[in-house]
Amino acid sequence: MMKQRQFGNTGILVSPLGLGTVKLGRDKGVKYPERFTIPDDKAAGHLIALAKDMGINLIDTAPAYGNSEERLGTLLKGQRQDWVICSKVGEEYSDGGSSFDFSAKHTRFSIERSLQRLKTDMIDIVLVHSNGDDLDIINHEEVLTELNRCKQQGLIRSFGVSTKTVEGGLCAAERTDAVMATFNLDYRDEQAVIDFCGKHQKGLLIKKAFASGHLCQQSKDPVQASMDFIFSHQGVSSVIVGTINPQHLQENVAAVEKSLAE
Incomplete structure (x- = not known):
C-alpha cells in the first residue's frame, strides 16, 4: 500500500x-500514440476500484x-470521502477543438x-x-482571484495552475498552492519548478x-526508470x-512503490 504524501502546505494527503x-471521457484530439476505446461504466468502475x-x-x-x-460523479457515488479530486478551469472542449476563458464569471460558472x-x-x-500563455493568465486574468474567492467560500480546498512554461510554473508556485508540470526522462526543462516547489x-x-x-527507450524498463527519475526529486x-x-496501472503502482522504497 502506497504511503500518502503531503500536498505542499495545503494539509491534503495524496497518494504518490x-x-x-481523460480516457474515461474523451477519445478525440488527445495526444496518445495509439487509439483507444473509452471504457464502459463496468470497466471504469473496476479500474477505479482497483486503484x-x-x-x-x-x-x-x-x-x-x-x-x-x-x-x-456517478462512479464515485458513496465513496467521496475516499478520494482527493483534482479538476480544472479555463479550457472548454467541444466540436473537436478547445477554447479558453479565464474570466471571473467563467471561472465561477465552471466551478459550480x-x-x-x-x-x-x-x-x-x-x-x-x-x-500556454502562463504569465499572462497569472498576471492579467481574473481566474486566480476568483479561485481564491472560491477557496475562501469553501467550494475548493486548494488551487494552482497546470503550466506549460518554466516561467509560468515558477510564478504559479509563488502565487498559488500548487503546480502541475511536465517532467520526464525526455523533458527536464522544468527542473527549476520542481526544485522551487x-x-x-x-x-x-x-x-x-x-x-x-x-x-523514451533509454532503459529496458522505461516505466521503472521514469518513476526512479521523477521520485528522486523531493x-x-x-x-x-x-x-x-x-x-x-498495477505495473505503475509497483514501480512507484519500488522507487520510494529505495
Missing part, C-alpha cells in the same frame, strides 16, 4: 500516484475531458458546474488549464511522466497517470 481520467485497493486516493479530471466529470457534475459540495484541488512546500503534480505514451507530490489498462 494519481489516476488521470483504490492499491492505495490510490487522487483522481484527476477536467471539464475539457469530455464527460469525465459526469461519469466520476464541476461541483454539480461531480455530485460534491467541495473540490480538493482546482488547477487553471493553461493555453520542494523548497517552498508547494503541491506538485507531474503530468506526461511517460510523454503521453511516447516513452518536490514531487504525485504523478498523474492516465491509463485505462488495469495491468498497466
Whole structure:
C-alpha cells in the first residue's frame, strides 16, 4: 500500500500516484500514440476500484475531458470521502477543438458546474488549464482571484495552475498552492519548478511522466526508470497517470512503490 504524501502546505494527503481520467471521457484530439476505446461504466468502475485497493486516493479530471466529470460523479457515488479530486478551469472542449476563458464569471460558472457534475459540495484541488500563455493568465486574468474567492467560500480546498512554461510554473508556485508540470526522462526543462516547489512546500503534480505514451527507450524498463527519475526529486507530490489498462496501472503502482522504497 502506497504511503500518502503531503500536498505542499495545503494539509491534503495524496497518494504518490494519481489516476488521470481523460480516457474515461474523451477519445478525440488527445495526444496518445495509439487509439483507444473509452471504457464502459463496468470497466471504469473496476479500474477505479482497483486503484483504490492499491492505495490510490487522487483522481484527476477536467471539464475539457469530455464527460469525465459526469461519469466520476456517478462512479464515485458513496465513496467521496475516499478520494482527493483534482479538476480544472479555463479550457472548454467541444466540436473537436478547445477554447479558453479565464474570466471571473467563467471561472465561477465552471466551478459550480464541476461541483454539480461531480455530485460534491467541495473540490480538493482546482488547477487553471493553461493555453500556454502562463504569465499572462497569472498576471492579467481574473481566474486566480476568483479561485481564491472560491477557496475562501469553501467550494475548493486548494488551487494552482497546470503550466506549460518554466516561467509560468515558477510564478504559479509563488502565487498559488500548487503546480502541475511536465517532467520526464525526455523533458527536464522544468527542473527549476520542481526544485522551487520542494523548497517552498508547494503541491506538485507531474503530468506526461511517460510523454503521453511516447516513452523514451533509454532503459529496458522505461516505466521503472521514469518513476526512479521523477521520485528522486523531493518536490514531487504525485504523478498523474492516465491509463485505462488495469495491468498497466498495477505495473505503475509497483514501480512507484519500488522507487520510494529505495
